[in-house]
Amino acid sequence: MSHPRILGLTGSIGMGKSTVAEMFERAGVPVFDADAEVRRMQGPNGELIDAIEAEFPGSTGPEGVRREALGAQVFADPAALKRLEAIVHPAVGAKRQAFMIEHAGAPMVVFDIPLLFEGSGHSQVDSIIVVSAPAEVQRQRVLARPGMTPEKFAHILSLQVPDAEKRARADHVIDTGVTLAETEKQVRTLIDYFSARN
Numbered sequence: 001m002s003h004p005r006i007l008g009l010t011g012s013i014g015m016g017k018s019t020v021a022e023m024f025e026r027a028g029v030p031v032f033d034a035d036a037e038v039r040r041m042q043g044p045n046g047e048l049i050d051a052i053e054a055e056f057p058g059s060t061g062p063e064g065v066r067r068e069a070l071g072a073q074v075f076a077d078p079a080a081l082k083r084l085e086a087i088v089h090p091a092v093g094a095k096r097q098a099f100m101i102e103h104a105g106a107p108m109v110v111f112d113i114p115l116l117f118e119g120s121g122h123s124q125v126d127s128i129i130v131v132s133a134p135a136e137v138q139r140q141r142v143l144a145r146p147g148m149t150p151e152k153f154a155h156i157l158s159l160q161v162p163d164a165e166k167r168a169r170a171d172h173v174i175d176t177g178v179t180l181a182e183t184e185k186q187v188r189t190l191i192d193y194f195s196a197r198n
Protein backbone atom coordinates (compact mmCIF):
# COMPACT_ATOMS: atom_id res chain seq x y z
CA MET A 1 0.00 0.00 0.00
CA SER A 2 1.24 3.49 -0.71
CA HIS A 3 1.67 5.84 2.19
CA PRO A 4 1.96 9.61 2.49
CA ARG A 5 5.40 10.93 1.63
CA ILE A 6 7.18 11.18 4.98
CA LEU A 7 9.27 14.33 5.43
CA GLY A 8 11.68 13.98 8.35
CA LEU A 9 12.24 17.38 9.95
CA THR A 10 15.31 17.78 12.13
CA GLY A 11 17.96 20.21 13.29
CA SER A 12 20.21 20.87 16.23
CA ILE A 13 19.13 22.59 19.44
CA GLY A 14 17.67 26.06 18.88
CA MET A 15 17.78 25.92 15.08
CA GLY A 16 14.04 26.58 14.81
CA LYS A 17 12.63 23.14 14.22
CA SER A 18 9.49 23.67 16.31
CA THR A 19 8.82 27.00 14.60
CA VAL A 20 9.16 25.42 11.15
CA ALA A 21 7.01 22.43 12.17
CA GLU A 22 4.25 24.92 13.07
CA MET A 23 4.59 26.49 9.62
CA PHE A 24 3.98 23.08 8.00
CA GLU A 25 1.00 22.51 10.29
CA ARG A 26 -0.52 25.90 9.45
CA ALA A 27 -0.18 25.01 5.77
CA GLY A 28 -2.26 21.87 6.39
CA VAL A 29 0.48 19.25 6.55
CA PRO A 30 -0.02 16.80 9.47
CA VAL A 31 2.95 16.90 11.85
CA PHE A 32 4.02 14.15 14.21
CA ASP A 33 5.86 15.80 17.09
CA ALA A 34 8.02 13.16 18.80
CA ASP A 35 9.07 15.53 21.59
CA ALA A 36 5.47 16.43 22.42
CA GLU A 37 4.56 12.73 22.56
CA VAL A 38 7.49 12.11 24.90
CA ARG A 39 6.43 14.99 27.15
CA ARG A 40 2.86 13.67 27.28
CA MET A 41 3.99 10.14 28.12
CA GLN A 42 6.35 11.53 30.77
CA GLY A 43 3.75 13.96 32.17
CA PRO A 44 1.21 13.51 34.99
CA ASN A 45 -0.17 9.94 34.83
CA GLY A 46 1.86 9.40 31.66
CA GLU A 47 2.22 5.82 30.48
CA LEU A 48 6.03 5.84 30.88
CA ILE A 49 6.15 7.09 34.47
CA ASP A 50 6.23 3.66 36.13
CA ALA A 51 8.98 2.32 33.88
CA ILE A 52 11.10 5.44 34.33
CA GLU A 53 10.62 5.50 38.12
CA ALA A 54 11.67 1.82 38.28
CA GLU A 55 14.84 2.50 36.29
CA PHE A 56 15.62 5.92 37.84
CA PRO A 57 14.22 5.92 41.41
CA GLY A 58 13.15 9.36 42.58
CA SER A 59 13.09 10.82 39.05
CA THR A 60 9.31 11.21 38.94
CA GLY A 61 6.68 12.90 41.10
CA PRO A 62 3.07 14.13 40.96
CA GLU A 63 3.91 16.25 37.89
CA GLY A 64 5.42 13.26 36.08
CA VAL A 65 9.09 13.11 35.20
CA ARG A 66 11.24 15.72 36.96
CA ARG A 67 12.75 16.72 33.66
CA GLU A 68 15.51 18.92 34.95
CA ALA A 69 16.73 16.35 37.48
CA LEU A 70 16.50 13.43 35.07
CA GLY A 71 18.16 15.51 32.35
CA ALA A 72 21.05 16.39 34.67
CA GLN A 73 21.49 12.69 35.39
CA VAL A 74 21.25 11.25 31.88
CA PHE A 75 23.00 14.00 29.91
CA ALA A 76 26.04 13.53 32.18
CA ASP A 77 26.06 9.73 31.81
CA PRO A 78 25.82 8.10 28.35
CA ALA A 79 24.93 4.68 29.78
CA ALA A 80 22.05 6.16 31.75
CA LEU A 81 20.85 8.03 28.65
CA LYS A 82 20.83 4.72 26.76
CA ARG A 83 18.70 3.14 29.47
CA LEU A 84 16.23 6.03 29.28
CA GLU A 85 16.12 5.85 25.48
CA ALA A 86 15.41 2.10 25.66
CA ILE A 87 12.23 2.97 27.57
CA VAL A 88 11.19 6.03 25.56
CA HIS A 89 11.98 5.20 21.93
CA PRO A 90 9.82 2.07 21.45
CA ALA A 91 6.86 3.96 22.93
CA VAL A 92 7.39 6.83 20.47
CA GLY A 93 7.50 4.29 17.63
CA ALA A 94 4.07 2.98 18.59
CA LYS A 95 2.61 6.52 18.66
CA ARG A 96 4.07 7.22 15.24
CA GLN A 97 2.46 4.13 13.79
CA ALA A 98 -0.94 5.25 15.08
CA PHE A 99 -0.38 8.70 13.53
CA MET A 100 0.37 7.13 10.14
CA ILE A 101 -2.84 5.12 10.26
CA GLU A 102 -4.79 8.26 11.14
CA HIS A 103 -3.30 10.23 8.22
CA ALA A 104 -3.04 7.41 5.67
CA GLY A 105 -4.86 9.50 3.05
CA ALA A 106 -2.66 12.62 3.24
CA PRO A 107 -0.25 13.41 0.38
CA MET A 108 2.56 14.17 2.82
CA VAL A 109 3.23 14.24 6.54
CA VAL A 110 6.06 15.67 8.61
CA PHE A 111 7.88 13.74 11.32
CA ASP A 112 9.44 16.28 13.68
CA ILE A 113 12.37 14.19 14.96
CA PRO A 114 14.98 16.10 17.00
CA LEU A 115 17.38 13.14 16.93
CA LEU A 116 16.77 11.91 13.39
CA PHE A 117 20.48 11.40 12.66
CA GLU A 118 21.43 10.38 16.19
CA GLY A 119 18.89 7.54 16.20
CA SER A 120 17.42 5.34 13.49
CA GLY A 121 14.92 8.00 12.37
CA HIS A 122 16.49 8.55 8.97
CA SER A 123 15.51 5.05 7.88
CA GLN A 124 11.83 5.84 8.59
CA VAL A 125 11.48 8.86 6.32
CA ASP A 126 11.38 9.44 2.55
CA SER A 127 13.08 12.86 2.55
CA ILE A 128 15.22 14.60 5.14
CA ILE A 129 14.67 18.30 5.84
CA VAL A 130 17.20 20.07 8.07
CA VAL A 131 16.62 23.47 9.69
CA SER A 132 19.82 25.42 10.02
CA ALA A 133 21.07 28.86 11.02
CA PRO A 134 24.56 30.27 11.60
CA ALA A 135 26.15 28.97 14.80
CA GLU A 136 26.13 32.44 16.38
CA VAL A 137 22.36 32.79 15.82
CA GLN A 138 21.83 29.34 17.32
CA ARG A 139 23.96 30.23 20.33
CA GLN A 140 22.10 33.48 21.00
CA ARG A 141 18.71 31.74 20.78
CA VAL A 142 19.65 28.94 23.12
CA LEU A 143 21.44 31.07 25.71
CA ALA A 144 18.37 33.34 25.88
CA ARG A 145 16.34 30.43 27.30
CA PRO A 146 15.74 30.37 31.04
CA GLY A 147 18.00 27.95 32.90
CA MET A 148 20.43 27.53 29.99
CA THR A 149 24.15 27.99 30.57
CA PRO A 150 27.09 28.01 28.11
CA GLU A 151 28.29 24.75 29.70
CA LYS A 152 24.93 23.01 29.31
CA PHE A 153 24.68 24.25 25.73
CA ALA A 154 28.18 22.99 24.89
CA HIS A 155 27.40 19.61 26.40
CA ILE A 156 24.12 19.14 24.52
CA LEU A 157 25.88 20.17 21.30
CA SER A 158 28.53 17.51 21.93
CA LEU A 159 25.77 14.87 22.05
CA GLN A 160 24.29 15.95 18.73
CA VAL A 161 25.48 15.30 15.18
CA PRO A 162 27.15 18.57 14.05
CA ASP A 163 25.06 21.00 12.03
CA ALA A 164 27.45 20.82 9.04
CA GLU A 165 27.03 17.06 8.85
CA LYS A 166 23.25 17.37 9.14
CA ARG A 167 23.21 19.84 6.25
CA ALA A 168 25.43 17.58 4.16
CA ARG A 169 23.09 14.63 4.70
CA ALA A 170 19.87 16.60 4.14
CA ASP A 171 17.73 16.37 1.01
CA HIS A 172 16.56 19.94 1.68
CA VAL A 173 17.85 22.64 4.04
CA ILE A 174 15.55 25.34 5.44
CA ASP A 175 17.38 28.50 6.43
CA THR A 176 16.18 29.85 9.77
CA GLY A 177 18.86 32.50 10.08
CA VAL A 178 16.59 34.86 8.13
CA THR A 179 13.21 36.46 8.89
CA LEU A 180 10.26 34.28 9.82
CA ALA A 181 8.50 35.39 6.61
CA GLU A 182 11.45 34.27 4.50
CA THR A 183 11.60 30.93 6.25
CA GLU A 184 7.86 30.46 5.77
CA LYS A 185 8.30 31.09 2.06
CA GLN A 186 10.87 28.30 1.92
CA VAL A 187 8.39 25.99 3.65
CA ARG A 188 5.69 26.82 1.07
CA THR A 189 8.11 26.20 -1.77
CA LEU A 190 8.96 22.77 -0.38
CA ILE A 191 5.28 21.85 0.04
CA ASP A 192 4.63 22.89 -3.58
CA TYR A 193 7.62 20.83 -4.69
CA PHE A 194 6.43 17.67 -2.94
CA SER A 195 2.80 18.26 -4.02
CA ALA A 196 3.90 18.34 -7.65
CA ARG A 197 5.74 15.04 -7.24
CA ASN A 198 2.72 13.14 -5.93
Ligand SMILES: CC(C)(COP(=O)(O)OP(=O)(O)OC[C@H]1O[C@@H](n2cnc3c(N)ncnc32)[C@H](O)[C@@H]1O)[C@@H](O)C(=O)NCCC(=O)NCCS
Residues within 6 Å of the ligand: 012, 013, 014, 034, 035, 038, 065, 066, 067, 068, 070, 071, 074, 081, 084, 085, 088, 092, 114, 115, 118, 156, 159, 160
Ligand atom coordinates in the same frame (compact mmCIF):
# COMPACT_ATOMS: atom_id res chain seq x y z
C1 LIG B 1 16.01 13.68 29.84
C2 LIG B 1 14.77 14.50 29.52
C3 LIG B 1 13.61 14.12 30.46
C4 LIG B 1 15.14 16.00 29.76
O1 LIG B 1 14.06 16.83 29.41
P1 LIG B 1 14.24 18.42 29.21
O2 LIG B 1 12.87 18.96 29.01
O3 LIG B 1 15.07 18.96 30.33
O4 LIG B 1 15.12 18.59 27.89
P2 LIG B 1 14.70 18.39 26.33
O5 LIG B 1 13.95 17.12 26.18
O6 LIG B 1 14.07 19.65 25.84
O7 LIG B 1 16.14 18.21 25.66
C5 LIG B 1 17.11 19.27 25.67
C6 LIG B 1 18.03 19.09 24.48
O8 LIG B 1 18.69 17.83 24.55
C7 LIG B 1 18.44 17.08 23.38
N1 LIG B 1 18.24 15.67 23.71
C8 LIG B 1 17.16 15.11 24.31
N2 LIG B 1 17.29 13.79 24.41
C9 LIG B 1 18.48 13.50 23.84
C10 LIG B 1 19.17 12.30 23.59
N3 LIG B 1 18.62 11.11 23.91
N4 LIG B 1 20.40 12.37 22.97
C11 LIG B 1 20.93 13.56 22.60
N5 LIG B 1 20.30 14.76 22.79
C12 LIG B 1 19.11 14.72 23.41
C13 LIG B 1 17.15 17.66 22.79
O9 LIG B 1 17.08 17.48 21.38
C14 LIG B 1 17.27 19.11 23.14
O10 LIG B 1 18.02 19.77 22.19
C15 LIG B 1 14.31 14.27 28.05
O11 LIG B 1 15.21 14.91 27.18
C16 LIG B 1 14.25 12.80 27.64
O12 LIG B 1 13.41 12.06 28.12
N6 LIG B 1 15.18 12.37 26.75
C17 LIG B 1 15.30 10.98 26.35
C18 LIG B 1 14.26 10.61 25.34
C19 LIG B 1 14.61 11.09 23.97
O13 LIG B 1 15.49 10.54 23.33
N7 LIG B 1 13.91 12.14 23.53
C20 LIG B 1 14.15 12.72 22.25
C21 LIG B 1 12.91 12.73 21.39
S1 LIG B 1 12.31 11.12 20.94
Ligand SMILES: Nc1ncnc2c1ncn2[C@@H]1O[C@H](COP(=O)(O)OP(=O)(O)OP(=O)(O)O)[C@@H](O)[C@H]1O
Residues within 6 Å of the ligand: 011, 012, 013, 014, 015, 016, 017, 018, 019, 020, 114, 141, 175, 176, 177, 178, 179, 180, 181, 183
Ligand atom coordinates in the same frame (compact mmCIF):
# COMPACT_ATOMS: atom_id res chain seq x y z
N1 LIG C 1 13.51 32.53 10.47
C1 LIG C 1 13.28 31.88 11.62
N2 LIG C 1 12.93 30.57 11.59
C2 LIG C 1 12.71 29.88 12.75
N3 LIG C 1 12.81 30.43 14.00
C3 LIG C 1 13.14 31.75 14.07
C4 LIG C 1 13.39 32.52 12.89
N4 LIG C 1 13.70 33.78 13.28
C5 LIG C 1 13.63 33.81 14.62
N5 LIG C 1 13.29 32.59 15.12
C6 LIG C 1 13.12 32.28 16.55
O1 LIG C 1 14.09 31.31 16.97
C7 LIG C 1 13.53 30.46 17.98
C8 LIG C 1 13.67 29.01 17.53
O2 LIG C 1 13.17 28.17 18.54
P1 LIG C 1 12.51 26.73 18.26
O3 LIG C 1 11.89 26.32 19.56
O4 LIG C 1 11.69 26.73 17.04
O5 LIG C 1 13.83 25.84 18.02
P2 LIG C 1 14.04 24.28 18.06
O6 LIG C 1 15.04 23.98 17.03
O7 LIG C 1 12.73 23.58 18.00
O8 LIG C 1 14.68 24.11 19.49
P3 LIG C 1 15.02 22.79 20.35
O9 LIG C 1 15.67 21.79 19.46
O10 LIG C 1 15.93 23.33 21.38
O11 LIG C 1 13.70 22.34 20.91
C9 LIG C 1 12.08 30.88 18.17
O12 LIG C 1 12.01 31.76 19.26
C10 LIG C 1 11.77 31.63 16.85
O13 LIG C 1 10.77 32.61 16.97
